[in-house]
Amino acid sequence: MKPYPDDILESFCSGDYRTNEGELLVGQRQKFEEAFTFVDGLQYPLSMVHPDIPQEGDQLLKIGVKGVRDCVRGRIRKDLDADYPSYFSERKLFGKEKFDDSELNFDGKSTYVSVLGLGEKKFRALIGRLSADFSHRSLVTLDAGCGQAVGYKQLLKFDEIDEDNSVGLTLPSKYTWAYPDHSLLHANIMHCGRNREFDLTLSVHGAFRYHPTNFYQQRHPDMLSLLQAVNLTRPDGMILFNFPNLISIGELIKAGILRFDNLSETMALRVLRHPTVDEVINYTRPNVG
Numbered sequence: 001m002k003p004y005p006d007d008i009l010e011s012f013c014s015g016d017y018r019t020n021e022g023e024l025l026v027g028q029r030q031k032f033e034e035a036f037t038f039v040d041g042l043q044y045p046l047s048m049v050h051p052d053i054p055q056e057g058d059q060l061l062k063i064g065v066k067g068v069r070d071c072v073r074g075r076i077r078k079d080l081d082a083d084y085p086s087y088f089s090e091r092k093l094f095g096k097e098k099f100d101d102s103e104l105n106f107d108g109k110s111t112y113v114s115v116l117g118l119g120e121k122k123f124r125a126l127i128g129r130l131s132a133d134f135s136h137r138s139l140v141t142l143d144a145g146c147g148q149a150v151g152y153k154q155l156l157k158f159d160e161i162d163e164d165n166s167v168g169l170t171l172p173s174k175y176t177w178a179y180p181d182h183s184l185l186h187a188n189i190m191h192c193g194r195n196r197e198f199d200l201t202l203s204v205h206g207a208f209r210y211h212p213t214n215f216y217q218q219r220h221p222d223m224l225s226l227l228q229a230v231n232l233t234r235p236d237g238m239i240l241f242n243f244p245n246l247i248s249i250g251e252l253i254k255a256g257i258l259r260f261d262n263l264s265e266t267m268a269l270r271v272l273r274h275p276t277v278d279e280v281i282n283y284t285r286p287n288v289g
Helices: 006-014 028-035 045-049 069-080 120-133 150-155 174-178 223-232 246-254 277-283
Strands: 141-144 167-170 198-203 233-241 258-260 268-271
Touching: 006 069, 045 223, 045 277, 120 198, 120 233, 141 150, 198 223, 223 233, 223 246, 223 277, 246 258, 246 277
Parallel strands: 141 167, 141 198, 198 233
Antiparallel strands: 233 268, 258 268
């Protein structure tokens, strides 16, 4: 497949989101601005997790991270230029996979619902209950790191999901270059600040699991990525992950920011409130011990 030119790769690190003479990924920046506030998360990761923290000062030093910008950019560029195998980017919500499970040693557990520890029936019940909590209206959903969006597009068929206002977020790949999908938002999670809030934030082997800040030596492991998910989710909304760090979750539960949903079979988290600026600073300060 044709590789991305360097200027397009770089644009997804910087947030310019350039197109190839208007033929590829048309209107991505406009679509981004309809859903998110732009933040330079490479330089200002605290602004990425709380809208009241201005994009100024040496935030990387404040959270104990030095010289990380080029490192993160390199990781993003590597992802963008990768030939993803089909089993990584074509995950279904539920149903039989189209590849040979035995050959890839996945034991049939690569669908969204199986990775989350749910079957289709329990997943549908969870979505129905969440919709009922919002007076049975359709749920504005973010699927962060949806790959080629096979699972995301299955989810959009649910009556409880707001198809028009939900967002499937994915970095472009060489597959995108060959088969562009303009229904998706091809963007970088490191630029996503809160513009509007999602009722359901979903990330199954997606953006929050592979969030560039997860390798920062934070006081609480993976806290920046978890706080960004909280920031993007409305109070009473739900976060569905397959990776969350229990130490970080425990801190936010103790503070009354999160609680586990009453479905014990999966890591379903309810957002009770958004953290204050002081709490964000406290949770992301350097790990000195």
